[in-house]
Structure formats: C-alpha cells, structure tokens
Amino acid sequence: MLIQYEAGSSLLHRWDPLGKLAGLLCIAVMAMLWKGTASQLLLLGLCIVAARWGAGMSWRRMYRGVRLIAAVALPYFLLTALTVSGETVWLTWGPLRLTVEAVDQAGEMSLRMISLFLSSLTYIATTNPQELVAEMVQRLRIPYRFAFGISTALTFLPMLEEEGEMIRAAQQVRGGRPPKGLKGRLAWGARFIAAVLLNSLRRVQQTAGAMESKGFTAYSHRTFRNKSVIPWWSLPLFLLMAGLTVWTGIYM
Structure with a gap:
C-alpha cells in the first residue's frame, strides 16, 4: 500500500x-x-x-x-x-x-x-494514527471527537486504496479493461470512482454503527492505554x- x-x-x-x-x-x-x-x-x-x-x-x-x-x-x-x-x-x-x-x-x-x-x-x-490522536488529546487538549475524526481519515486513506485495487482486480478477472478512446476511458473511470465511493460509504456506515453500539462520545473524557514518548x-x-x-x- x-x-x-x-x-x-x-x-x-x-x-x-x-x-x-x-x-x-x-x-x-x-x-x-x-x-x-x-x-x-x-x-x-x-x-x-x-x-x-x-x-x-x-x-x-x-x-x-x-x-x-x-x-x-x-x-x-x-x-x-x-x-x-x-x-x-x-x-x-x-x-x-x-x-x-x-x-x-x-x-x-x-x-x-x-x-x-x-x-x-x-x-x-x-x-501511527493512534499516537497522533493520543498526543492531540493529551498535549493540545483537543476534544477527542475531533482527534478521532483525523485518525479515521488517516485510517481510511489506505482503505480507499485497497478498495480501488480490489475493484480493479475484480474487473480484470471479469475481462473488464479500460476501453480505447477518450470518451470510453472517461466513462470507465467514472464507473470505477462510483464503485469506490459506494464501498467507502458502506464502510463509513458500518463504522458509525460500531461507534454507536460501543457508546462512543458517551463521556466527555477518555483514557489511553499508551503514552507517547517525546x-x-x-x-x-x-x-x-x-x-x-x-x-x-x-x-x-
């Protein structure tokens, strides 16, 4: 990745x-x-x-x-x-x-x-996104909801790349390759981006459901298992x- x-x-x-x-x-x-x-x-x-x-x-x-x-x-x-x-x-x-x-x-x-x-x-x-969140909350006193959003964004970047590779591999297995010509390539690229975005939205919904089921943001403060070393x-x-x-x- x-x-x-x-x-x-x-x-x-x-x-x-x-x-x-x-x-x-x-x-x-x-x-x-x-x-x-x-x-x-x-x-x-x-x-x-x-x-x-x-x-x-x-x-x-x-x-x-x-x-x-x-x-x-x-x-x-x-x-x-x-x-x-x-x-x-x-x-x-x-x-x-x-x-x-x-x-x-x-x-x-x-x-x-x-x-x-x-x-x-x-x-x-x-x-490490977890260390970044810990330092932002502990040293900068940033609300952990905001810090968790930054961590999630950094975590989702490689996931988006992985989703794209999986979709491209699935299209190649099915014999789907980028067509010739500018118009065909643009249409193929639009379908590829739409598939990646749909998978990303589904993953966001799953993450939001998991956060709600675990009571995320139920408390104003949170604890951390590890402390970052400067x-x-x-x-x-x-x-x-x-x-x-x-x-x-x-x-x-």
Missing part, C-alpha cells in the same frame, strides 16, 4: 507526531516561500533524503508516489510553460513560444507540488527547521 503507516525504527518513526507535524508545516512554508526551479529542486532533494534515509522509505514507494502526483504536475508544467509570458525567448515553434521565465515558473510550481506530496507521504508512512532531540530539531523557515522568509 502506498498511503499507509508502516511500523519502523527510523529517525522519523521515533520523532513524536506533533513535532513531526510542526516540521511538516515548516516544509510547506518553505515550499511556498522558495522561488525558482533551482530552489525547489533543492527542497525536493532534501525531501527525498528525509524519506529515504530519515524514514527508510524504499525507492519503489517514492517512485510510485512521485508518479502519482506527476500525473497532475506534468500537465500543469506544460500548460504554465506555454501560457505564461516572459522576456527571454528560449524556443519558438509556430505560434508557440517558450521563455526562460515561463519554464522557470512552471518548474517551480511543479516541483513544489511534488515536494509537498512527498513530505506528506513521508509523514503518513512514519506516523525524544530529547525533538525540540532542537523543530527549532532548527523553524529557524531555517524564518531565515527563508526574510532573505529569500
């Missing part, structure tokens, strides 16, 4: 969920502040290093994630490169004109999307990332 938590002992696995979430926010802010393709390429490289050696994520899983978001980033790159105006002409082909400024802006936006997706994927892959280096690492983010906002 691509979007799913996997237990491990890497550096990011040992980082507490809230500290890691603050670090993810710093990456998102830096992605928005850094300008130019070169800067975004550097940030993407840092995200790859964090995912591979900080989280122990395999190259295959990173490739699958980047390939997924590239389906959106590549068309956006082409559209931006061909429509944004600029002064330095790089290539001319009939009525189309590519400028250095347009290509740089298109690369900046496309790489930004990939960095944000890869950093979010790394967070999901290294964060490593000693969590705060220094966050301060380092926060300082880099502030420096980015001032000097870049």
Whole structure:
C-alpha cells in the first residue's frame, strides 16, 4: 500500500507526531516561500533524503508516489510553460513560444507540488494514527471527537486504496479493461470512482454503527492505554527547521 503507516525504527518513526507535524508545516512554508526551479529542486532533494534515509522509505514507494502526483504536475508544467509570458525567448515553434521565465515558473510550481506530496507521504508512512490522536488529546487538549475524526481519515486513506485495487482486480478477472478512446476511458473511470465511493460509504456506515453500539462520545473524557514518548532531540530539531523557515522568509 502506498498511503499507509508502516511500523519502523527510523529517525522519523521515533520523532513524536506533533513535532513531526510542526516540521511538516515548516516544509510547506518553505515550499511556498522558495522561488525558482533551482530552489525547489533543492527542497525536493532534501525531501527525498528525509524519506529515504530519515524514514527508510524504499525507492519503489517514492517512485510510485512521485508518479502519482506527476500525473497532475506534468500537465500543469506544460500548460504554465506555454501560457505564461516572459522576456527571454528560449524556443519558438509556430505560434508557440517558450521563455526562460515561463519554464522557470512552471518548474517551480511543479516541483513544489511534488515536494509537498512527498513530505506528506513521508509523514503518513512514519506516523501511527493512534499516537497522533493520543498526543492531540493529551498535549493540545483537543476534544477527542475531533482527534478521532483525523485518525479515521488517516485510517481510511489506505482503505480507499485497497478498495480501488480490489475493484480493479475484480474487473480484470471479469475481462473488464479500460476501453480505447477518450470518451470510453472517461466513462470507465467514472464507473470505477462510483464503485469506490459506494464501498467507502458502506464502510463509513458500518463504522458509525460500531461507534454507536460501543457508546462512543458517551463521556466527555477518555483514557489511553499508551503514552507517547517525546525524544530529547525533538525540540532542537523543530527549532532548527523553524529557524531555517524564518531565515527563508526574510532573505529569500
């Protein structure tokens, strides 16, 4: 599964969920502040290093994630490169004109999307939803109903992926393959999405019924079996990332 938590002992696995979430926010802010393709390429490289050696994520899983978001980033790159105006002409082909400024802006936006997706994927892959809920309730004093909703959303993401794989496999067994032509593929994709959504709604109803039968929200407070452990280096690492983010906002 691509979007799913996997237990491990890497550096990011040992980082507490809230500290890691603050670090993810710093990456998102830096992605928005850094300008130019070169800067975004550097940030993407840092995200790859964090995912591979900080989280122990395999190259295959990173490739699958980047390939997924590239389906959106590549068309956006082409559209931006061909429509944004600029002064330095790089290539001319009939009525189309590519400028250095347009290509740089298109690369900046496309790489930004990939960095944000890869950093979010790394967070999901290294964060136990139960530990996230426990820290949000115990340390941030967030109502456990709201925290449970976030945990459910993180839990349902891999379930949606699994539902899609099962539906696709069932269609292949029955001889159903995407037809040729744009119209046929769009109709096939609409039926596939409808099937995934219907299965998801059924699963939500089952979850809601189970919660009601067990008396969820019957009490204003709840207890937790395990307590999250915050490593000693969590705060220094966050301060380092926060300082880099502030420096980015001032000097870049």
